[in-house]
Amino acid sequence: MIENRSGESRRGVIGKAWIVMGVVAVAEAFWIVVDFLRPRRAHALDDADVVVAGPIDRFEPGSVTAFPAGKFYLVRLEDGGFLALARECTHLGCTVPWSPAENQFVCPCHSSVFDIHGEVLEQPAPRALDHYAVRIENGIVKVDISRPHRRQ
Numbered sequence: 001m002i003e004n005r006s007g008e009s010r011r012g013v014i015g016k017a018w019i020v021m022g023v024v025a026v027a028e029a030f031w032i033v034v035d036f037l038r039p040r041r042a043h044a045l046d047d048a049d050v051v052v053a054g055p056i057d058r059f060e061p062g063s064v065t066a067f068p069a070g071k072f073y074l075v076r077l078e079d080g081g082f083l084a085l086a087r088e089c090t091h092l093g094c095t096v097p098w099s100p101a102e103n104q105f106v107c108p109c110h111s112s113v114f115d116i117h118g119e120v121l122e123q124p125a126p127r128a129l130d131h132y133a134v135r136i137e138n139g140i141v142k143v144d145i146s147r148p149h150r151r152q
């Protein structure tokens with residue numbers, strides 16, 4: 001049997017290393033199970049996740065207003081409803097400007113075109129523009145930018 005200077009056999013050192021690795025693996029597995037079983041807190045809306053767009057009357061029906069800080073366009077539809085459309089093109093993520101003259105969004109990168117609802121008029125964009133949840137509280141339009149919603 002081969003022994004090192006301290007008299008401990010190589011087999012003994014390897015055995016101890018296996019024991020240490022086994023303890024670490026069990027601890028990791030335990031942590032994963034505990035983390036999986038731990039109840040999740042409901043997603044609380046943070047103030048940073050909400051953009052206060054302004055009073056309803058500020059937005060004319062048929063208008064599109066850019067909110068660069070929130071990275072969305074607030075669309076006031078002709079029927080009075082609101083849509084908050086993401087500015088990112090669904091093709092490769094370029095910022096899509098609104099073209100009032102053409103009444104549509106035209107991507108400068110590969111020429112995808114979207115209508116005022118964000119629906120694709122011309123590809124290569126594979127799907128409509130993402131949108132954010134809009135809510136109206138006491139006549140004030142607020143947009144939840146915490147998570148864009150994907151449309152097919």
Ligand code: FES
Nearest residue numbers: 089091092107110
């Ligand atoms: Fe908009 Fe390609 S990134 S069309």
